[in-house]
Amino acid sequence: MQRDDSCPSCSIKNKPNSELCIFSINEELERVVRSNINLIQWYRLPQNQLIADIVNGEWYTRNRSDELQLTFMLSTDGKPIVKSKRTRTSVWPILGFLVEVPYPIRENINNAILLGLWHSPATPSCSLLLDKIVNSMKLLIATGFNIYINNIKSFFLFSIPISSIFIVGRRCPPPCSKHTLYQWQHFIEKPQQQRTQTNINLCAKKLDAVNKNVLGVIGSTPLSSILSIPLQSTFDYFHLVLEIHFRFLLSEWHNIIKQNPKAIIFINEFINEIKYPHSFNRRPTDFSNFHKWKASELRSFMLYIIMPLLIKLRLNIPNCFPEVFLSHFLLLYVYVRVLHNLTDLGDVLNMPMFIHFYLSKFSSLYDQCKELYSVHALVHLWQQVQQHGSLAFHSLFASESALQVFEKLSHGSVFLGEQISYWWCVFQQLHYKHVHYSPSLFTVDEIIEDNFIDLNNLARYRQEFDLSFNQKFGQFHDSSFKYYSRYKAGLIT
Structure with a gap:
């Protein structure tokens, strides 16, 4: 216009x-x-x-x-x-x-x-x-x-x-009847065949006649002419794992932990005492406001903070958080941490057993109405990583x-x-x-010459350093010895 x-x-x-x-x-x-x-x-x-x-x-x-x-x-x-x-x-x-x-x-x-x-x-x-x-x-x-x-x-x-797999959903029973469930029990008993682009195209053609979704296909897209929707479209762990599933878990856990005010105080003190690398721009604070956390804060909390926090919480206030929730979450934690950034491509083949056991016990610990597709879809992340690389490399x-x-x-x-x-x-x-x-x-490997060194800390530890230097090399360093505060290896400083 x-x-x-x-x-x-x-x-x-x-x-x-x-x-x-x-x-x-x-x-x-x-x-x-x-x-x-x-x-x-x-x-x-x-x-x-x-x-x-x-x-x-x-x-x-x-x-x-x-x-x-x-x-x-x-x-x-x-x-x-x-x-x-x-x-x-x-x-x-x-x-x-x-x-x-x-x-x-x-x-x-x-x-x-x-x-x-x-x-x-x-x-x-x-x-x-x-x-x-x-x-x-x-x-x-x-x-x-x-x-x-x-x-x-x-x-x-x-x-x-x-990748996507077509799963037949069922409405949860009365008195709820609001949610479409994708129950692990039904999936594992009779796994569905993986969809193909041909199948999706046929469903899209039928849409004009029936004017509603056909087997989960709600419309056609021009993208299907240049890529395969089932094979080349990925689940985004940013939304699927962090924004949806992990935030749901935090909500359930918060309802349990808040019964003991001391536990909330303990968690907040633990979070506030963390010393972050300079590259962490957003840092989670105040556990009670987890619903306001940004995705980057949820990522830091899940990948680096949550496990040591829950273990320390269990050791200091044993009865505030059931051990079974911690043991169950550990399965998801290992699954996501490994798939987030693989160090060995062979590790991906060990991941199905973690998520299978996690999903098999999910409905026994949490509300059965929460066994939604967003929960079920977690089972396909390891296949996605196998095809397209670790989750961190194709997130949104x-x-x-x-x-x-x-x-x-x-x-x-x-x-x-x-x-x-x-x-x-x-x-x-x-x-x-x-x-x-x-x-x-990516290749630079050098000491950075700058003036960022803390002279007070240097004076505080110099005697101890000099003694350690002498024990290691059999002599004291001379006046030409220089101190540096930073070292750069690739993108890491």
């Missing part, structure tokens, strides 16, 4: 209620590739690749080419951007990240590829949002992508990597962070989509001409 156009419904000028901005995939790709070409070429070598990354997943290795290759991870999500009582609008960016750029550099906002942007009070249809983008991708897949860097022509092949944390950036690119309440698109193009063009990522980000 142009600025001088009128809305066909209300005839109001200069206030479009919907905006769809489509970006040039070639230009966005060129921007990111130019900034990362040295990293992309370095990361092609197997010895430089992270063992848990997508590039070592079975799907990627099966479809790997000897040619230079670019592989997209696609995502989209909506974020409310105008929240007034009269007007509520949301922005829906369609983002891509290049798998060939090593993690975590690929998730930097400057390496995000914006394919399209929808701004409206209404949720867009799949066809409206994706048709033009998918057509551009089909062309890229068919023709490849050429780019000149330092007068050298590089040709890239283009593909898209990134980067996409969710990008939503905050897009929100800050707009002001007021008019033409917000146009504003976001304009400033995104300006900032990204300025960035890629001056910033180029180098493999030294």
